[in-house]
Structures are given as C-alpha cells and as structure tokens.
Amino acid sequence: MKSRILVFLALSICGVSGVLYADQSGAKFPTLCRSDEFAYLNAKMSTYVWDDQHQPGKPAYTLKKNGKLLSLCADRDAEPLRKLTYRYGEVGKNEFEYTATEKHKFYISYEQDGPHGGSNVLFFHVGEFTYYVTEATGDGHGIGIQVFKEGARISNLFSGTSHGVDYVSGLFAINFNMPSSPIFAESDPENDIWHFR
Numbered sequence: 001m002k003s004r005i006l007v008f009l010a011l012s013i014c015g016v017s018g019v020l021y022a023d024q025s026g027a028k029f030p031t032l033c034r035s036d037e038f039a040y041l042n043a044k045m046s047t048y049v050w051d052d053q054h055q056p057g058k059p060a061y062t063l064k065k066n067g068k069l070l071s072l073c074a075d076r077d078a079e080p081l082r083k084l085t086y087r088y089g090e091v092g093k094n095e096f097e098y099t100a101t102e103k104h105k106f107y108i109s110y111e112q113d114g115p116h117g118g119s120n121v122l123f124f125h126v127g128e129f130t131y132y133v134t135e136a137t138g139d140g141h142g143i144g145i146q147v148f149k150e151g152a153r154i155s156n157l158f159s160g161t162s163h164g165v166d167y168v169s170g171l172f173a174i175n176f177n178m179p180s181s182p183i184f185a186e187s188d189p190e191n192d193i194w195h196f197r
Contacts, residue, residue, distance in 0.1 A: 029168045032087040032094055033073035040084070040174070041072040041135075043143040043159040043167035063160055068095070070133065070145055070159075072122075072171070079174060081181040086124070086131065088145070098126060100183040107187035110176040113140075113194075120176045121189055132193050135171050136161075143167045148191045 046063035089095030100106035117138035134144040147155035160166030
C-alpha cells in the first residue's frame with residue numbers, strides 16, 4: 001500500500017502516467033504519456049554508430065541509446081481518435097511535442113517491403129521540418145524516427161528490435177491502409193526514408 005501511494009505521488013508531481021507504462025503482459029515501460037492518455041507507442045531511442053570497415057556478414061552499425069523516448073499518446077484506446085500527440089525527450093524533460101487534430105492531421109500509410117515485411121508510417125510537418133515515425137512489421141521489428149529539413153535528412157534514430165525491451169507498440173490497432181480517425185490523412189512518404197545513411 002505504501003509503495004502504491006509513493007507511485008501515485010510521483011505520477012501526480014510529474015503529470016506523466018506513472019513514468020511507467022504497463023503493456024498487456026504487465027511489464028513496466030517508461031512513457032511520456034500523461035495519466036489521462038492512452039499510450040499507443042513507447043520507444044527507447046538510439047543513434048546509429050556506423051562501422052565503415054565492417055566485415056561481411058556482420059552488422060554495419062551498432063546502436064547507442066541516447067536516453068530519450070518517443071511516445072505516441074492518444075485521447076482514447078480505440079479508433080476513431082480525436083487527438084494523438086507525438087512526444088520526444090527524457091522522462092520528465094519533454095523536448096518536443098506535436099499534436100494531430102482534425103485541423104492539423106498526421107499523414108499515415110502502410111508501405112510494403114517484400115513479401116514478408118513492411119512499415120507503418122506516420123509523418124507530419126512543422127515549418128520546414130518533416131518528422132517520420134516508422135514501425136517495421138511482418139518479419140521486421142523496431143521503431144524509427146527520421147527528421148528531414150527541406151528534403152535533407154538531419155536526424156535518424158532507431159529503437160532496436162526487442163519488443164518489450166526497446167519498445168512497446170499498440171499501433172496495430174490503427175488502420176494505416178484506410179484511416180478511420182479524422183486526425184489522419186492517407187499519404188505516401190514525401191522523402192526517401194528507406195536509405196538510412
């Protein structure tokens with residue numbers, strides 16, 4: 001009982017849903033979503049560290065956690081959604097936030113990549129910047145963030161591939177092929193998000 005009171009106090013002070021999000025298995029995961037929001041996605045983001053001298057058969061990169069999270073937070077747990085907020089930063093230190101509404105929509109699509117994989121893609125514009133969130137599906141796993149400025153990629157982050165460790169996602173509940181929420185519009189990506197360097 002005492003620990004529950006401490007958790008409640010911490011949540012009340014932070015305004016964040018417990019700083020921890022319980023996924024369907026009951027595991028705890030950090031979040032930037034508030035207690036009155038539903039977390040569709042929480043991902044611990046990493047920067048790519050490229051190895052230009054990598055050996056054949058070995059990865060061309062490693063991932064270095066940057067201590068920051070991506071959270072997609074909605075007004076409800078099922079479509080149609082009236083609001084979805086993109087938040088990025090450290091727990092308790094939100095760096096960037098942008099909310100999709102009926103007037104300022106997020107663009108979404110499903111992009112097939114071969115017979116066994118593809119990506120759910122969500123993107124939006126803020127001035128001269130375009131922000132992309134991708135979720136690998138099928139045989140793929142993981143969450144990506146890419147930011148473009150006037151067509152040039154300026155940021156490229158990835159969560160890692162372990163669900164429940166690197167990220168937790170409920171984006172499967174959103175129809176990326178035929179959006180049913182008024183805050184989404186269907187559109188193909190406007191930039192080349194498939195080449196990572």
